[in-house]
Amino acid sequence: MNAFQLAPFLLIFPAIGVLFNGLVGRRFVEADAKSGEKWSGWFASTMAILAFIVAAMLFFSLRSNEFHAEAVKMFDWFNIPSANFYIPWTIQVDTLSVAMMLVVTGVGSLIHIYAIGYMHGDPDFSRFFAYLNLFLFFMLILVSGSTYLMLFVGWEGVGLCSYLLIGFWFDRIDEQGKAMNADAGRKAFIANRVGDLAMILAMILLFWAFKSLEFGQVFGSAIEMFEKGEGVHLFGMEMSIGAVTTAVTALFLMGAAGKSAQIPLYVWLPDAMAGPTPVSALIHAATMVTSGIYLMVRSNVLLEIARESGNLVFGLVSSPDLIALTGALTALVAGLIAFTQFDIKKVLAYSTVSQLGFMVAAAGMGAYVAAMFHLIAHAFFKALLFLSAGSVIHGMEHGHHHVHEHDHGDDLHGVPEGDKHHEVEKFDPQDMRTMGGLRDKMPTTYVVYMIGALALSGIVPLAGFWSKDEILAHGSQNNQVVYWMLVVAAFFTAFYMGRQLKMVFFDKPRHAAAEHASESSPLMTRPLIALATLSVLGGLLNLPFLSESIKEANHGHPGGIWLGLEGWLEHSVQAFHLSEEGLIHLPHTPVVLSLPVAGASTVLAVLALALAFFVVYGKRPKTADERDPLQSTPIWWFSILPFEWFYMHTFVPGFKWLARWSADTIDWAFWHDFVHNNLIRDVFRGFANFASDVLDANGVDGLVNGSGRFTRYVGSIIRKTQSGYARNYALGVFLGTVILLAYFIFSY
């Protein structure tokens, strides 16, 4: 089977969905809310599912094509022969991009379906699905592009969709009168701009150095030049290939820091939770934020050349090590901040930042397969956790409405007296302090949430255990510093998940809303069950013993139906082959289960869960107002430290200053005052004056008046012949006749 030519449909289906929901979806919903929502939501979901089917067909085509990558050209995009600049719009179908496509469209489809239930009753139902499909469209461009420029189009496009969806409820105002959703969207956009600047610089550098932006050509010439020890000429300077790749990958790190929420730009992601929960699950947990990791894995050749060349960033560390350290530090810090959050979604958001740190660290250490493995596993269980959290929020809101309809009294039994007056105050359905005891109220959500939380904590045999351990095993062999940071981060992960589980599902309800919470509709719980299944079975993708044994059974050649992520991605991660050829020394760890590492991390995870469950949060909190046990410890400082502060006190004032400066100086003083007033207005006036006073008054008027005067002058002479006497005219006629006759007679 060969279905490569179907690849464009991967982009066409979501585009159709955008057009449908963007142009006519609203009319359906407005005409009849019930059937309209069905049309709008299911149309969008169908488009996502169709894209998933196309991705699956590409998967099988690759398999039958011996895993050889295929490029499907759609059209010429840029073609400037004089600059030797030619970029076609080509879809790259290789094992790496197909793996990403499957994750994006697969998890995306489930979240689309979930969102039909979640967004039910929203007046902007169809707008939401238009954005969601637009996001899929751009995300698929990002992962399927064959050039850095196409990747960048997707990169910017998903950033736009993220902005639109974070600010989806842009008209919501909080108690302080701030438009917090719109602010969160702007924050995400600005933080991403910083990273995007680095991406643009990296692309410019790449094009100058290699005269191309196509993945294959860039990597090819980079390898060739590295082999020959050649350098490139940039700005009249000779730069070694190692220096170029180091600069490019360091810039990629900054780009990824923006998109994948790493230190120091991660501050936007927790705020991004202001968007609807399906968006948090799809964009800010499962797919978009992983594009930085995809970028690193895709650029593995550049990373390994940078590592091999020995060039250092600022003379300190090589750029892959910088990436690994940044990732590990992010994993650690974000894990700590997650302790201090009360918002159910904010905990998950910081957890996402932390897990992205794991992936970035893995990519930086050269464990590309492990990074992708964790990316995929994380997509499953984090999407599951977010969607379950959405279900919890839904249930809480439902309970809250219920309480209000039946107006307190006997409904409040078992709830402390102090809570009654809370009813009048603003109720936050996302605050974990108001939850508790939801285990009995929402059984399905409880079970799937438990699975997701355990998978995230790294408990055998769920998906998170295998993927996290692969990263840890790699770290223990190749980078001790990163390894220990990640081990501590993994411990934190289990701890804050234990805290969350306890606060949300166990104990007694701490609020009337929690008392009356009810399970969500099947439309929402069924995708949760599917994702829970994936979270349980996700480890099978790259089981340590399985892929090895299959390799052996196939005489060292991976194959058969089941070959594992390692054998699958091997065909796209070129650095593996270069390492085999001896050009570079990839710090590669085969997929084996390292018992000490796995055992230690499992014990730590169980320990952390137990610590959270029975020790720190064993008896408390009993009421919604009670202080958190951690609140008196130094750990709490992380809730205000240090990067949020950093963002608010450097980025924001800096940005505001820059904006004001450019508004006052560049735009107003220079542009309006100088350019508009002096350059444009005065020059224009000068021309206008010259035209009216000189050209018009003397030239045009002179011509017109002159011809009038001339005509009058001639007329004053000729009018004398008009005497009014008939005989004079008759004489004229006679004389004329005589002259004509004379002329005719004498001319013969």
Added chain:
Amino acid sequence: MFSTVTIDWYIILSVTLFTIGAMGVLLRRNAIIVFMSVEMMLNSANLLFVAFARQLGDLDGQVLTFFVITVAAAEVAVGLALIVTIFRTKHSISIDEINSLKG
């Protein structure tokens, strides 16, 4: 006797009549006289038409004469009407007093 009257005689007579008519048009002040002078010029032309038609044995000239007479009759009708109207307004038919079209 007839044969002694050649075409030349007719031409001389016609030219004489035409000249008298033209002089009348140019020099006389009475509108009626001017009018009659115009008729005389038309008739001198008629005479010449007939003379040449006879000379050349061709009836075309004779036919044309009838046309001229017809047109002249129409002209007289219009012209006399004009003169009558002018007389009513100006109480004079002296063409020297009709010069309102002076430029």
